[in-house]
Amino acid sequence: MRLGGSQNKPRPLRVVFNNPHVVSDIVRQKHKLKVMDQYKKIFLKRNETNHQRTLFKKCQEELKQRKLLGEKDISIRYVDGVPRVLPSTGQTYHHEQLSKTNSESAEKN
DSSP states (O other), X not given: OBOSOOOSSOOOBOOOOSOHHHHHHHHHTGGGGGXXXXXXXXXXXXXXXXXXXXXHXXXXXXXXXXXXXXXXXXXXXXXXXXXXXXXXOOOOOOHHHHHHHHHHHHHHO
16 A cells, blocks of 8 residues: 655555564565665555554664673674664574573573
8 A cells, every 4th residue: 555645756555464473574674675786766665553662762772882891792682572782693583582591691600
């Protein structure tokens, strides 16, 4: 569905998928569009609520602070749709795994 009014510039398209994992896969790989000339002007982003954007901004701030303190190999990862600062392991986390990971890191400190 096209969004916005009819103007002399391209309008955004809203694309809806039945499977949230498809959305995550597409958004995760959107950087690949930048290397192909025919797709350089295509931009993808999630349709997020104000609350979701606020949570992501808080994670960005936490990530920045932790990196300034010397932590390495950490990034923002989505766990059950919620952004978290986690180790950059390439592993897909779910809520139960996150609880275990958090308790293990608390034991180390």
